[in-house]
Amino acid sequence: VEFPAVLLNTSTGEIESEFHVYVQPQEHPLLSEFCTELTGITQDQVDEGVPLNICLSQFMKWIQKIQKEKKIIFSTDTQSNFSSEAKACTFVTWTDWDLGVCLQYECKRKQLRKPDILNSWIDLKATYRAFYNRKPKGLNGALQDLGIAFVGREHSGLDDSRNTARLAWRLICDGCVLRVTKSLDK
Numbered sequence: 790v791e792f793p794a795v796l797l798n799t800s801t802g803e804i805e806s807e808f809h810v811y812v813q814p815q816e817h818p819l820l821s822e823f824c825t826e827l828t829g830i831t832q833d834q835v836d837e838g839v840p841l842n843i844c845l846s847q848f849m850k851w852i853q854k855i856q857k858e859k860k861i862i863f864s865t866d867t868q869s870n871f872s873s874e875a876k877a878c879t880f881v882t883w884t885d886w887d888l889g890v891c892l893q894y895e896c897k898r899k900q901l902r903k904p905d906i907l908n909s910w911i912d913l914k915a916t917y918r919a920f921y922n923r924k925p926k927g928l929n930g931a932l933q934d935l936g937i938a939f940v941g942r943e944h945s946g947l948d949d950s951r952n953t954a955r956l957a958w959r960l961i962c963d964g965c966v967l968r969v970t971k972s973l974d975k
């Protein structure tokens with residue numbers, strides 16, 4: 790019901806751009822009380838949202854715009870389209886769930902073409918666990934372990950994205966080299 794993303798500059802730690810869309814549920818248009826309580830997302834917000842195919846289209850327009858503006862490339866891009874100063878970019882998630890299960894399944898079920906750039910990512914939970922050698926109790930727990938307060942509302946997609954970026958920045962500052970942990974590409 791929500792599709793958020795933030796662009797983290799891994800040289801400065803600044804969030805340089807954000808994407809956020811509410812996705813209108815098609816088969817079960819009414820949100821459960823549990824969903825609203827967990828995420829804070831209201832029925833009105835999803836009613837005014839867009840179907841997943843439109844959301845993915847808007848997301849790709851956002852990606853293409855920031856690729857041009859900031860000279861960013863993804864591993865799926867053909868190198869020849871970009872100059873030598875192009876900066877590598879990839880997705881960072883907390884677990885494989887959102888991109889590896891949810892979006893994968895939804896796109897298959899709805900016969901939508903999932904953008905190739907969403908086929909590989911860094912699972913920050915796994916990276917955190919390996920780098921610090923401890924098992925985090927959720928995104929908030931990982932932040933707390935490092936003395937960082939979660940900003941915003943837990944399980945709000947945009948707030949979770951911002952906090953995931955903050956955690957990624959901390960890992961980078963602590964010397965962690967972030968590498969893709971999961972790829973669905975053949």
